[in-house]
Amino acid sequence: xxxxxxxxIFASPSDYSEKEIEVSGWIRTIRASKNFGFIELNDxxxxxxxxxxxxxxxxxxxxxxxxxxxxxxxxxxxxVLTPGSKQPFELKAAEIVLEGLSLSSYPLQxxxxxxxxxxxxxxxxxxxxxxxxxxxxxxxxxxxxxSFFQDRRFVYTHTPIITGSDCEGAGEMFRVTTQDLYNIPKxxxxxxxxxxxxxxxxxNLTVSGQLEAETFALAFRNVYTFGPTFxxxxxxxxxxxxEFWMVEPEISFADLNDDxxxxxxxxxxxxxxxxxxxxxxxxxxxxxxDKGLIERLNNVISSDFARVTYxxxxxxxxxxxxxFEYPVFWGCDLQTEHxxxxxEEIYNKPVFLTDYPKEIKAFYMRVNDDNKTxxxxxxxxxGIGELIGGSQREERLDVLEARIEEMGLNKDDYWWxxxxxxxxxVHHAGFGLGFERAIMYLTGMTNIRDVVPFPxxxxxxxx
Amino acid sequence: xxxxxxxxIFASPSDYSEKEIEVSGWIRTIRASKNFGFIELNDxxxxxxxxxxxxxxxxxxxxxxxxxxxxxxxxxxxxVLTPGSKQPFELKAAEIVLEGLSLSSYPLQxxxxxxxxxxxxxxxxxxxxxxxxxxxxxxxxxxxxxSFFQDRRFVYTHTPIITGSDCEGAGEMFRVTTQDLYNIPKxxxxxxxxxxxxxxxxxNLTVSGQLEAETFALAFRNVYTFGPTFxxxxxxxxxxxxEFWMVEPEISFADLNDDxxxxxxxxxxxxxxxxxxxxxxxxxxxxxxDKGLIERLNNVISSDFARVTYxxxxxxxxxxxxxFEYPVFWGCDLQTEHxxxxxEEIYNKPVFLTDYPKEIKAFYMRVNDDNKTxxxxxxxxxGIGELIGGSQREERLDVLEARIEEMGLNKDDYWWxxxxxxxxxVHHAGFGLGFERAIMYLTGMTNIRDVVPFPxxxxxxxx
Numbered sequence: 001x002x003x004x005x006x007x008x009i010f011a012s013p014s015d016y017s018e019k020e021i022e023v024s025g026w027i028r029t030i031r032a033s034k035n036f037g038f039i040e041l042n043d044x045x046x047x048x049x050x051x052x053x054x055x056x057x058x059x060x061x062x063x064x065x066x067x068x069x070x071x072x073x074x075x076x077x078x079x080v081l082t083p084g085s086k087q088p089f090e091l092k093a094a095e096i097v098l099e100g101l102s103l104s105s106y107p108l109q110x111x112x113x114x115x116x117x118x119x120x121x122x123x124x125x126x127x128x129x130x131x132x133x134x135x136x137x138x139x140x141x142x143x144x145x146x147s148f149f150q151d152r153r154f155v156y157t158h159t160p161i162i163t164g165s166d167c168e169g170a171g172e173m174f175r176v177t178t179q180d181l182y183n184i185p186k187x188x189x190x191x192x193x194x195x196x197x198x199x200x201x202x203x204n205l206t207v208s209g210q211l212e213a214e215t216f217a218l219a220f221r222n223v224y225t226f227g228p229t230f231x232x233x234x235x236x237x238x239x240x241x242x243e244f245w246m247v248e249p250e251i252s253f254a255d256l257n258d259d260x261x262x263x264x265x266x267x268x269x270x271x272x273x274x275x276x277x278x279x280x281x282x283x284x285x286x287x288x289x290d291k292g293l294i295e296r297l298n299n300v301i302s303s304d305f306a307r308v309t310y311x312x313x314x315x316x317x318x319x320x321x322x323x324f325e326y327p328v329f330w331g332c333d334l335q336t337e338h339x340x341x342x343x344e345e346i347y348n349k350p351v352f353l354t355d356y357p358k359e360i361k362a363f364y365m366r367v368n369d370d371n372k373t374x375x376x377x378x379x380x381x382x383g384i385g386e387l388i389g390g391s392q393r394e395e396r397l398d399v400l401e402a403r404i405e406e407m408g409l410n411k412d413d414y415w416w417x418x419x420x421x422x423x424x425x426v427h428h429a430g431f432g433l434g435f436e437r438a439i440m441y442l443t444g445m446t447n448i449r450d451v452v453p454f455p456x457x458x459x460x461x462x463x
Numbered sequence: 464x465x466x467x468x469x470x471x472i473f474a475s476p477s478d479y480s481e482k483e484i485e486v487s488g489w490i491r492t493i494r495a496s497k498n499f500g501f502i503e504l505n506d507x508x509x510x511x512x513x514x515x516x517x518x519x520x521x522x523x524x525x526x527x528x529x530x531x532x533x534x535x536x537x538x539x540x541x542x543v544l545t546p547g548s549k550q551p552f553e554l555k556a557a558e559i560v561l562e563g564l565s566l567s568s569y570p571l572q573x574x575x576x577x578x579x580x581x582x583x584x585x586x587x588x589x590x591x592x593x594x595x596x597x598x599x600x601x602x603x604x605x606x607x608x609x610s611f612f613q614d615r616r617f618v619y620t621h622t623p624i625i626t627g628s629d630c631e632g633a634g635e636m637f638r639v640t641t642q643d644l645y646n647i648p649k650x651x652x653x654x655x656x657x658x659x660x661x662x663x664x665x666x667n668l669t670v671s672g673q674l675e676a677e678t679f680a681l682a683f684r685n686v687y688t689f690g691p692t693f694x695x696x697x698x699x700x701x702x703x704x705x706e707f708w709m710v711e712p713e714i715s716f717a718d719l720n721d722d723x724x725x726x727x728x729x730x731x732x733x734x735x736x737x738x739x740x741x742x743x744x745x746x747x748x749x750x751x752x753d754k755g756l757i758e759r760l761n762n763v764i765s766s767d768f769a770r771v772t773y774x775x776x777x778x779x780x781x782x783x784x785x786x787f788e789y790p791v792f793w794g795c796d797l798q799t800e801h802x803x804x805x806x807e808e809i810y811n812k813p814v815f816l817t818d819y820p821k822e823i824k825a826f827y828m829r830v831n832d833d834n835k836t837x838x839x840x841x842x843x844x845x846g847i848g849e850l851i852g853g854s855q856r857e858e859r860l861d862v863l864e865a866r867i868e869e870m871g872l873n874k875d876d877y878w879w880x881x882x883x884x885x886x887x888x889v890h891h892a893g894f895g896l897g898f899e900r901a902i903m904y905l906t907g908m909t910n911i912r913d914v915v916p917f918p919x920x921x922x923x924x925x926x
Contacts, residue, residue: 005616026681026887043684071887072887099889100889102885103886123879123883124882126683127682135679136618139617139618140613142609143609146606146609153468153470155599156602157602160706160916160924162637162668162705162706164925165926174625174641174661175639175640175641176638176639177638179644181640181642181644192645198637198921199923200923215585215586215587215926218489218590219590220589222507227690232641234661242625243623243624243625245621253487416586419586421563422566424534424563425562426563453623453679456662461662461663463628
C-alpha cells in the first residue's frame with residue numbers, strides 16, 4: 001500500500017474521509033491509557049501532525065504504547081473527519097508497524113529548548129516546530145526568488161565560488177589552497193610561490209558574484225545569481241555568518257529607478273508567495289516568535305515604497321528630536337539605528353535611500369552629475385533596517401578607470417570588467433539581497449544561526 | 464517609451480504588427496549600402512535577433528552604417544510582418560540612438576572561433592550563438608530541477624559549502640583557511656595548530672551535501688540540495704572541473720526502486736521542460752553541435768528505463784563480442800566504454816545498473832542480504848554513460864558502524880550521522896546528479912569548460 005502524505009490529506013481531508021490509508025512518519029507526542037492512546041504523527045511533508053487513535057484491539061498495543069518520541073512507524077487505518085473538535089480529522093489505526101525505534105535519550109524532548117541548545121543538535125532541530133517552519137519557509141522563499149526571475153525570463157547565472165579576484169576590494173576573504181601547509185613552496189625572495197597551487201595562483205572564496213554577473217547581463221540583458229558567498233569577518237553577532245546565500249540580479253538598459261522598481265516588485269512577490277504557500281508556518285511565527293509579523297509583512301506588500309535621497313534623509317535625521325548613539329552628518333555611513341528610525345518612525349513603510357556620498361560606496365557605482373554622490377540605493381524595511389543594497393553601475397570607461405585608481409585598486413585585475421565598457425557598454429544596474437536576512441524578515445527569527453541549516457561562524461563549522 | 468523585449472515580439476509578432484515600438488540591444492551583424500542597411504539586433508532576451516531596416520532618411524544614417532559589431536543601440540520604428548521571407552518580421556527604423564560604441568578590436572567577430580579561443584574571452588562568449596544557447600539552457604534546466612522538486616513539495620536544503628568533515632572519505636579536497644601562510648601557528652610537536660584558524664579547526668570545501676541532506680530528510684521526508692561542490696582532482700580532461708553544481712535529493716520511507724523511479728521521472732521532466740521552453744536553442748544544438756541530439760532526447764523521454772543488476776551486466780559484457788580496453792570481471796569498476804556499450808548497444812535506451820559489489824562503493828550504501836553487494840544504482844544514458852549515481856542508505860546502526868570501521872574511517876567524525884539511526888531511523892535513499900553533466904547531455908557540448916560560465920580547472924581560475 002502506498003503511503004498517503006500529510007500534505008495531501010490536509011489539503012483536502014474529505015477526499016480521504018472513511019478511506020483506508022497508510023501513513024508513515026515520526027512520533028511527535030504519544031499518550032496512552034490502559035485501553036487506548038493518541039499519537040501525533042508528523043511525516044515531514046506538512047507543518048501539522050496527524051492524530052492517530054489506537055486501541056487495545058491492536059495486536060501490539062502494549063509495545064506501541066511505550067514507543068519513545070521520534071520513533072518512526074507506519075500506520076494503516078481509516079481516516080475519520082471530526083468536525084468541531086481540535087483536530088479536523090483523525091486516523092483510527094488498524095495496524096501500526098515499527099520502522100525504527102528511538103532511544104529514550106532522544107535529545108529533543110517535548111519541552112521548550114533554547115535556540116542556543118538546539119544549535120548544538122542542528123542535525124535534529126528541523127524536527128521541532130520552529131525549525132520545521134524556518135527551513136520550509138527558506139525552501140519556499142528560494143523557489144519564490146527563482147520563479148520571480150524565471151517568469152521574467154532572467155537568466156540564472158552560476159558565477160564562480162572560487163575566485164582569483166576580490167570584487168569589492170574589501171579583503172576579509174577565505175583562502176582556498178591545496179598547498180601542503182607544512183611545506184609551502186617559496187621563491188628565491190621568500191615569497192610564496194602560488195604557481196604550485198592547484199590553480200597556479202592565489203584563490204579565495206567569492207564575496208559577490210556581481211562583477212561576473214555583469215558580464216552575463218551585457219549578453220542576456222537580465223540575469224540573476226543565487227548562490228553562496230563568504231566573508232571571513234571576525235564578527236560574532238547574530239547578524240553575521242561566514243557563509244551565506246546572496247541573490248544578485250543585474251539588468252541592462254536600466255537605471256536606478258528601474259533597479260528600485262525591480263527590488264520592490266521582488267520583495268513583494270516573495271512575501272506574498274511565502275504567505276500564500278506557508279500559511280501554517282507564518283501563523284506559527286506570528287503566534288510564537290514575533291507577534292507583529294503578519295501586520296509588518298502585509299504593510300510591506302501594500303505600501304508604495306518611499307524614495308528619498310541620502311541628503312534628504314540626513315536632514316530629516318538631524319531635524320528629529322531622537323538622540324542617536326552615532327552622530328549624523330553629511331558623509332557619515334548611516335547606522336542601523338538611523339535606518340530603522342527613517343523606515344519605522346518617519347515613514348512607517350519601506351524606504352529606498354538613494355544617492356549616497358561616493359566616498360562610502362564601491363568603485364563600480366555610477367557617479368552622479370554632482371560628482372559627490374553615486375547612483376546607489378539601499379532598501380530599508382521596518383524591523384531590521386537595510387534589506388537590499390544596489391546601484392546603477394558606472395558604464396563610462398574613463399570615469400570607471402579613474403574611480404579604480406582613486407580607490408587604490410589595480411586596473412589590470414579588472415581587464416575583463418573594463419572590456420564590458422569597451423564593446424557596446426550600456427547603462428545597467430543591479431542589487432544584492434542577503435537571503436538569510438530575508439528569511440529572518442519573513443520569520444521574525446533574530447539570529448542568523450537559526451535560519452541556516454548548518455551555520456558557519458567564527459570558531460564554528462560543526463556538522 | 465518603454466523598450467519592447469524580443470522575447471515578447473517573437474512570442475506573438477502579430478500583437479506588434481504596424482505598431483511603433485522601441486527596442487534596444489547589441490548589433491550582431493550590420494551591412495549597409497549607400498541608401499539603406501540591415502542590422503541584426505539581439506537584446507539578450509531571446510535566442511533569435513530582430514532585423515532592423517534603416518534608410519537614408521535617418522538623420523544619422525552615415526554614422527549608423529559604420530557602427531562596429533557589438534555596438535549597443537536603441538531603435539524606434541514600426542514593426543512590419545514579412546510572411547514568406549527569411550525573417551518573420553522586421554523593424555523599419557525611424558530613429559537609431561547610440562548607447563555604447565564598440566571598439567573595432569571586439570574579439571568576437573562574425574566568424575567561426577574555436578571553443579578553446581572563446582574560453583579565453585569567457586566574459587564575452589555568451590554573446591555568441593552557441594554560448595547564448597548553452598547558458599540559457601543551463602538557466603532553464605536549473606529552474607526545471609527546482610520546479611520538479613518543489614511541485615512535489617521537497618524541501619530545498621542549503622547544505623554547507625565549508626565543511627569540517629569529508630563525506631566520502633575520498634580526500635582530494637580544497638583547504639579553506641584564514642591562516643597567515645607565512646606564519647602558520649604550530650604546537651610544541653610541530654603540528655599545525657588549527658585552533659587559530661577562523662573556524663578553530665581544519666576546514667575544506669564540500670564534495671557532497673548528502674550526509675547533511677540526510678539529516679533533513681529524516682525531518683522533512685523528502686528534500687534536495689542544489690549547490691556547488693568541489694574536487695581538487697588533478698585531472699585535466701573535458702569531463703572534470705574543480706567546481707561544479709550537484710543536485711542531491713534524499714527521500715525517506717523509500718527504497719532503491721523508489722529512488723530509481725524518482726531519478727527517471729526527474730530526468731524526463733527536465734528534458735521535456737527544456738525542450739518545451741528552449742526550442743530555438745535545442746534546434747540550434749541539433750543542427751550545429753550534435754545532429755543526433757533531439758532523437759536521443761526523445762528516446763530518453765519515451766523509454767521505460769531498463770533495470771539490470773551489476774552481476775547481470777557483467778555477464779552480458781563478458782558474453783559480447785566487443786573488445787574492451789579494460790577487462791570485465793565481477794568486482795571490477797565499470798568504465799565508460801562498458802557503460803556506453805550497455806546503454807547504447809545492448810539496450811539502446813537508459814539503463815539503471817543496480818547492486819554493485821560493496822568493495823567499490825561508499826560506506827553509507829545499504830548492504831544487501833547477500834552481504835556481497837550494496838543497494839546502489841547508476842543511471843547510464845546513451846551518448847555519455849553514467850549520468851546519475853545513487854543508493855539506498857544503510858539505516859541499520861550496527862551494519863553502518865561496521866562499514867565505517869571496515870573502510871578505515873573514524874566513527875567519531877560521524878556522530879551526528881549515526882544519530883539519525885538512533886532516533887527513529889527509516890529506510891531512505893537518494894542520488895546525485897552532476898548538473899554540468901546534465902547540461903552537456905542536453906546540449907551535445909562535449910567539454911565541461913563550455914557549460915560553466917567561468918570554469919575552474921587545474922591551473923585555471925580566470926575571471
